[in-house]
Amino acid sequence: MQIVEMGRPLTENEVLGVERANKYLNGWGDFAMIGENVFLSLDNADVSKDAAGACRQAMERMRSILNQHPDFSTLFMMDNHILILMEDAGAFGREAMSKEEYNDSKARLAHSLALRSELLEACEKGEILALVDIA
Secondary structure (H helix, E strand, O other), X not given: XXXXXXXXXXXXXXXXXXXXXXXXXXXXXXXXXXXXOEEEEOOOOOOOOOHHHHHHHHHHHHHHHHOOOOOOEEEEOOOOOEEEEEOOEEEEOOOXXXXXXXXXXXXXXXXXXXXXXXXXXXXXXXXXXXEEEOO
């Protein structure tokens, strides 16, 4: 995995976010980090060969997400974190939660909506923190 920082060094938490996103994507492909815990998958983009193209694709995806219906899927990951997916983007919780808390529909909805807000805010901000080449 190669991390291409965009404009500034990543913070320790942002690097941890890149590592977790890479784990959750499980080799699916290159991706862009647009928040500490928010990522966009990039299809048909090879960051190592065309970083500018990957940036364009990420910017297009952010605009697309902001202009779509705000539906999302919620997943409980093996490391006890929630992952939400919207179109080609994902956001994951910083804190682990218990299986019991996840099974409580009100708690799950509250966590999921907070993550959806973070994802949408990152798309509105339109900043790419890093591109990640998993080759």
